[in-house]
Amino acid sequence: MTTDTAANGKSRQISITNPLTLSGLLNVLVSQYGTIAFGLVALLILWKVIVAPELEASRKSAETYAAAAESLKQASVSMEATARVMERVVNKLED
Numbered sequence: 001m002t003t004d005t006a007a008n009g010k011s012r013q014i015s016i017t018n019p020l021t022l023s024g025l026l027n028v029l030v031s032q033y034g035t036i037a038f039g040l041v042a043l044l045i046l047w048k049v050i051v052a053p054e055l056e057a058s059r060k061s062a063e064t065y066a067a068a069a070e071s072l073k074q075a076s077v078s079m080e081a082t083a084r085v086m087e088r089v090v091n092k093l094e095d
Contacts, residue, residue: 029037 026038026041029041
């Protein structure tokens with residue numbers, strides 16, 4: 001704690017913390033901006049720690065599913081072409 005003397009001659013206590021640490025940053029935000037800033041910082045921390053990694057994992061899963069769906073589509077086109085050829089062969093054998 002240190003004492004600051006304002007222009008009007010009144011002194012007040014100012015808390016000096018290291019704002020480079022998380023607790024120091026939170027103390028400065030709460031003392032300067034109130035609980036709304038604390039809530040905003042908490043929300044951003046939760047987003048960075050929980051939500052962002054989950055979104056990244058979901059994006060990778062979606063890319064994998066899209067690649068698998070494309071492979072299945074190509075396989076179905078190939079199977080359909082094979083079925084048509086086999087149907088023609090059967091029709092020729094029946095005649």
